Amino acid sequence: MAQEQKPPEVPTVTYTVKAGHASNPQTMEVHAAQGDLKPWDLDSKLRVVKGRQPRLDGKYKVTGRAKYTFDISMPGMLWGRMVRSAVPAGQILKIDTSKAEALPGVKAVWTSDARTVRFAGQDVAAVAAVSPEVAEDAARLVQVTYDEASFVTDLEKAMADDAPLVYEPDKIPGPKDIPRKGNVLGPKPPGRGGSRGDVDKGFADAAVTIQQTYSVPTHTHSPLETHGVIAKWEGDQLTVWASTQGVFTVRDGMAEALGIDRKNVNVITEHMGGGFGSKLAPSASGSAFAVVACKLAKQAGAPVKLMLDRHEEHLCTGNAPSALMTVKIGAARDGSFTAVHYRSFGSAGIAGGAGTGGPAGSLHGKNPNLKIEEHDVFTNAGPAAPLRAPGHPQGAFALESAVDEVADRLGLDPLEVRRKNEASPVRLIQYDVGAKAIGWERRNKKPGEGAGPRKRGIGMANGNWYVIARGSGVGAEVRIHRDGSVEYFSGAQDIGTGFRTAMAMVVAEELGLKPTDVKPNVGDSRWPEGPGSGGSNTTNSVAPAVRLAAHDARMKLFALAAPGLGAKAEDLDAADGKIFVAASPGKSVAFKQTAAKMSGEVIAAVAERKKQFETYRQDLAGCQFAEVEVDTQTGVVRVIKVVAVNDCGFPINLLTTESQIIGAMIQGVSWALWENRVLDRNVGTMVNPNLESYKVLSSKDMFEAVPIVTEIANAGNNTSAAGIGEPCIVPTLGAVANAVFNASGARVRTLPITPDRVLAALAEARRS
Amino acid sequence: MNAFEYARAASVAQARELVSEKPGAVLKAGGIDLLDHLKERLVEPPRVVDLKSIPGLARIAAAPDGSVRIGPMATLAQVGADPAIRKSHPALAQSCREAASPQIRNVATIGGNVLQRPRCWYYRLESYKCLKKGGDICYAVGGENRYHVIFGGGPSYAPHPSNAAVALVAYGASFVLEGDKGPRTVAAGDFFTLPTKDPQRENQLQPGEVLTEIRVPAAAGWKSSYDEIQERADFDWPLVSIAAAVKSEGGTVREARVVLGAVAPIPWRSIRAEQALVGKSLDEAGANAAARAAVVGAAPMSDNDYKVGLVQTLVRRTLLSLA
Numbered sequence A: 001m002a003q004e005q006k007p008p009e010v011p012t013v014t015y016t017v018k019a020g021h022a023s024n025p026q027t028m029e030v031h032a033a034q035g036d037l038k039p040w041d042l043d044s045k046l047r048v049v050k051g052r053q054p055r056l057d058g059k060y061k062v063t064g065r066a067k068y069t070f071d072i073s074m075p076g077m078l079w080g081r082m083v084r085s086a087v088p089a090g091q092i093l094k095i096d097t098s099k100a101e102a103l104p105g106v107k108a109v110w111t112s113d114a115r116t117v118r119f120a121g122q123d124v125a126a127v128a129a130v131s132p133e134v135a136e137d138a139a140r141l142v143q144v145t146y147d148e149a150s151f152v153t154d155l156e157k158a159m160a161d162d163a164p165l166v167y168e169p170d171k172i173p174g175p176k177d178i179p180r181k182g183n184v185l186g187p188k189p190p191g192r193g194g195s196r197g198d199v200d201k202g203f204a205d206a207a208v209t210i211q212q213t214y215s216v217p218t219h220t221h222s223p224l225e226t227h228g229v230i231a232k233w234e235g236d237q238l239t240v241w242a243s244t245q246g247v248f249t250v251r252d253g254m255a256e257a258l259g260i261d262r263k264n265v266n267v268i269t270e271h272m273g274g275g276f277g278s279k280l281a282p283s284a285s286g287s288a289f290a291v292v293a294c295k296l297a298k299q300a301g302a303p304v305k306l307m308l309d310r311h312e313e314h315l316c317t318g319n320a321p322s323a324l325m326t327v328k329i330g331a332a333r334d335g336s337f338t339a340v341h342y343r344s345f346g347s348a349g350i351a352g353g354a355g356t357g358g359p360a361g362s363l364h365g366k367n368p369n370l371k372i373e374e375h376d377v378f379t380n381a382g383p384a385a386p387l388r389a390p391g392h393p394q395g396a397f398a399l400e401s402a403v404d405e406v407a408d409r410l411g412l413d414p415l416e417v418r419r420k421n422e423a424s425p426v427r428l429i430q431y432d433v434g435a436k437a438i439g440w441e442r443r444n445k446k447p448g449e450g451a452g453p454r455k456r457g458i459g460m461a462n463g464n465w466y467v468i469a470r471g472s473g474v475g476a477e478v479r480i481h482r483d484g485s486v487e488y489f490s491g492a493q494d495i496g497t498g499f500r501t502a503m504a505m506v507v508a509e510e511l512g513l514k515p516t517d518v519k520p521n522v523g524d525s526r527w528p529e530g531p532g533s534g535g536s537n538t539t540n541s542v543a544p545a546v547r548l549a550a551h552d553a554r555m556k557l558f559a560l561a562a563p564g565l566g567a568k569a570e571d572l573d574a575a576d577g578k579i580f581v582a583a584s585p586g587k588s589v590a591f592k593q594t595a596a597k598m599s600g601e602v603i604a605a606v607a608e609r610k611k612q613f614e615t616y617r618q619d620l621a622g623c624q625f626a627e628v629e630v631d632t633q634t635g636v637v638r639v640i641k642v643v644a645v646n647d648c649g650f651p652i653n654l655l656t657t658e659s660q661i662i663g664a665m666i667q668g669v670s671w672a673l674w675e676n677r678v679l680d681r682n683v684g685t686m687v688n689p690n691l692e693s694y695k696v697l698s699s700k701d702m703f704e705a706v707p708i709v710t711e712i713a714n715a716g717n718n719t720s721a722a723g724i725g726e727p728c729i730v731p732t733l734g735a736v737a738n739a740v741f742n743a744s745g746a747r748v749r750t751l752p753i754t755p756d757r758v759l760a761a762l763a764e765a766r767r768s
Numbered sequence B: 001m002n003a004f005e006y007a008r009a010a011s012v013a014q015a016r017e018l019v020s021e022k023p024g025a026v027l028k029a030g031g032i033d034l035l036d037h038l039k040e041r042l043v044e045p046p047r048v049v050d051l052k053s054i055p056g057l058a059r060i061a062a063a064p065d066g067s068v069r070i071g072p073m074a075t076l077a078q079v080g081a082d083p084a085i086r087k088s089h090p091a092l093a094q095s096c097r098e099a100a101s102p103q104i105r106n107v108a109t110i111g112g113n114v115l116q117r118p119r120c121w122y123y124r125l126e127s128y129k130c131l132k133k134g135g136d137i138c139y140a141v142g143g144e145n146r147y148h149v150i151f152g153g154g155p156s157y158a159p160h161p162s163n164a165a166v167a168l169v170a171y172g173a174s175f176v177l178e179g180d181k182g183p184r185t186v187a188a189g190d191f192f193t194l195p196t197k198d199p200q201r202e203n204q205l206q207p208g209e210v211l212t213e214i215r216v217p218a219a220a221g222w223k224s225s226y227d228e229i230q231e232r233a234d235f236d237w238p239l240v241s242i243a244a245a246v247k248s249e250g251g252t253v254r255e256a257r258v259v260l261g262a263v264a265p266i267p268w269r270s271i272r273a274e275q276a277l278v279g280k281s282l283d284e285a286g287a288n289a290a291a292r293a294a295v296v297g298a299a300p301m302s303d304n305d306y307k308v309g310l311v312q313t314l315v316r317r318t319l320l321s322l323a
């Protein structure tokens, strides 16, 4: 990703915006860069944006015409395959590729220079051959000799004083000024939100204090399309088709690793089969496979396709860190918090970045005293990668379970306790909306009070995220052709979120067309630059540039229409395929007719995104309500319904925004109830590297998913869009756990909530 | 997978010939289990012999006396939906309908289901050279054994994976096996073998033998049911399953069959639970007594003692559903 430079001071223009939620509009002033447009706000009469537009590529996807990286093939193409370390720790003594090289059909071989093995699944060697079968056979012929070392894969065991060291102390990744001992790095300085007040005093003032420890195992992203690329050289020109969330990240990463100029690298991602954060690196967090594919292609003088298999996908392409979180909350009798102490240890495998303190830093903003301590624990396992609001689903599960435990102790309604501590006006609205949609009054007043062995219950939890946007280095181009056809170009990728459709809606809004009139061109590094899709920033980084380009094209077209309509260009408007005088819509001319007047063949408008400006809220709010049924004799949990209430600024396309939320609920329920990477405790290798025993939600487990978008005119950019992909998964885990408690009285503090854990928690509840 | 030759058999005799002339050759039915083995190189056969091309092997024939003959190539979907079987042997139909997922059931055959290899995750990955693959340790002992057995374990602890086998044992079915010496018939209850006999095998099918028919005797006068507990609602294996059948007279149980699945290396007939029922009425007390009896002698491993409770729940619930 291009380094975000500190934007230079630019001249600004002041706009007055009607911001916030329609039920409580707030007038605010924003200082946009000169040339930027006034942001869409509560007064804007939008015709297309905020509507429900089915994906423009939907029909290609369901008919199989959409080509994913996996589907691409070309004449003379070779098949690459990686060889990965079979042991979790040690030294590589020898990599013997002679037998592989001798196999007929093998065209290139690569070996890693790294000799220290820190996790099972690390890159060791690779081959390229004329067919996937020969490549597989060749990879098996590579003989690797290891000097194995002792290892540790378990989070808690890695924290012990006598644990085998994953890194020598001076090699631990992370800032040098953070304390380190053994495999533990921390406490790290608190991130967003930070610590405040005096927790000791807060706990002394508390009427009740609870302290509990919660844990979440490692979760793998498991996108349907695994990581992979096709690399093709033409002279010194490299083209890479990549299943990535960042075409420009891949471009820059390949250029750097191969020592070539960025302009000689072209990266293409037309359709992408899921990433959830794992596809933000140039290759992957735990493998340089894309660079290796480029090297193999160069060596062989032929294109090389290298797609990882499902097994590799689990081992080396990232995961969401495990976490062990101790939450202490002090509260007054009325439920208002006097102090929160959040302490977490998490393992991102051989990588850092296992913090989970984000929700503690942002939620319950009225609590005066907060202390957050986060620690990274290194283990001999594949490095983590961002996964949908990194660290937040885990952190919110722990924190929001603890909040429920406070409510239970005080005999208060858990929703009331949250209202008492709520600082966000948006979430206060969401509480009412969500409670109504789930029927909050139906929950058990006493957990587990339902009759019979199969008991239902309702729980809720909060989540948070942030407005993250790239304010510079993002562009877009809109073209109107003489025949009236319109297309736009953005190099940024559509990772399945519906990005290409949303941008077409922005163009259609400005030009008075239907989204289906606009041809999208996305996912190609030859087109205007865009961000990597991380931090829920794609739409709100790119849409403002698209709008500016479309607006520029609109004004050029209005200039062509104005003389005929006897009006000035500024007095025109466009809708329904017509350009008309705003004050007397009867005076109109067809869009197509106007386009035919252009002197050349095309009106091309290119724009750059202007700086981010003031927002109504810098945090994104969300809360979710879950209804579950717990079979108290078997411990089996079924999710009946989840209501998700989330805010994302203005949803450009309400339909795909809701799809994002539904997807997050599914992934969150799956995380809460099933997903669990299991590493053998004695051997250190994964026992479930597949989608059979690494269990994800099955179709029959699907519940009623109700996504509710709280529309907020948020400003910040000229579209008022913020982000949605990540925030909507943050509350789900906690909501399910709290619903299980409400249904059955079983407080399960370790995910996933499997039958054995439910039965054990029920037995514990009976004892106490 | 390795490169192999693919052959279609026109008859059972030809299938046997095609297998015996190439040491290491394997039979393929639906291929669900076989392909997993090939892809992971658990087997590297020189030849795969497809049984699909043999006419008549998928036939389901119900006799007027209520007995049923099932061709091994009938799919789980077919058996699960067969009107005669649903009526005469409901537990068998249920066991097929509960297995795996709709897509798999449309391809998987009942013969392949009964003969599939265990799902122990160590066995299923090439890298673990465990006892079942001719190695010298069982990784589940002291390892990740939450899905392993609580009865009859040692030296392998992998549960028998077949749903259908549990029901077939309960109904006293038998298998017709065709080998060098012509066909032989083996009772389902004797067919499956414990790992003490040979940890590398789960049954007494001989190399080159073909399962040609499953015979299920009439179950007139019996009430029967199959049920299971699983973590996911679909696309998943049972943690515990059961096929139970009872024959009652005047409210008193005269005969009973209780067979448990997913808890032992073979379909686990609980004679103790059966005995606890006989002479009792099928009420809460009778079901509880059978449930308690069913777990006598259970020997859970480090991470699977929850299965003991699940067995009791399932025995109790299923028996009460037959009352």
Ligand SMILES: Cc1cc2nc3c(=O)[nH]c(=O)nc-3n(C[C@H](O)[C@H](O)[C@H](O)COP(=O)(O)OP(=O)(O)OC[C@H]3O[C@@H](n4cnc5c(N)ncnc54)[C@H](O)[C@@H]3O)c2cc1C
Residues within 6 Å of the ligand: A692, B026, B027, B028, B029, B030, B031, B032, B033, B034, B035, B051, B072, B073, B076, B098, B099, B100, B101, B104, B107, B108, B109, B110, B111, B112, B113, B114, B115, B116, B117, B161, B162, B163, B164, B209, B210, B211, B212, B235, B236, B237, B238
């Ligand atoms: C995700 C998943 C979930 C599943 N869940 C369940 C479940 O819940 N319950 C359950 O019972 N099963 C389950 N299964 C297993 C599935 O039902 C079996 O793999 C399937 O029934 C095997 O049948 P097949 O016809 O595909 O056999 P194949 O794979 O073709 O054959 C299996 C084995 O039997 C041998 N064989 C087959 N037919 C004959 C014959 N006539 N004579 C001699 N040898 C023969 C083959 O050589 C091979 O060794 C699941 C599978 C998957 C992938």
Ligand code: SF4
Residues within 6 Å of the ligand: B118, B120, B121, B122, B123, B130, B131, B132, B133, B137, B138, B139, B140, B141, B148, B155, B156, B157, B158, B199
């Ligand atoms: S239980 Fe059986 S199959 Fe599993 S590791 Fe042990 S010996 Fe191998």
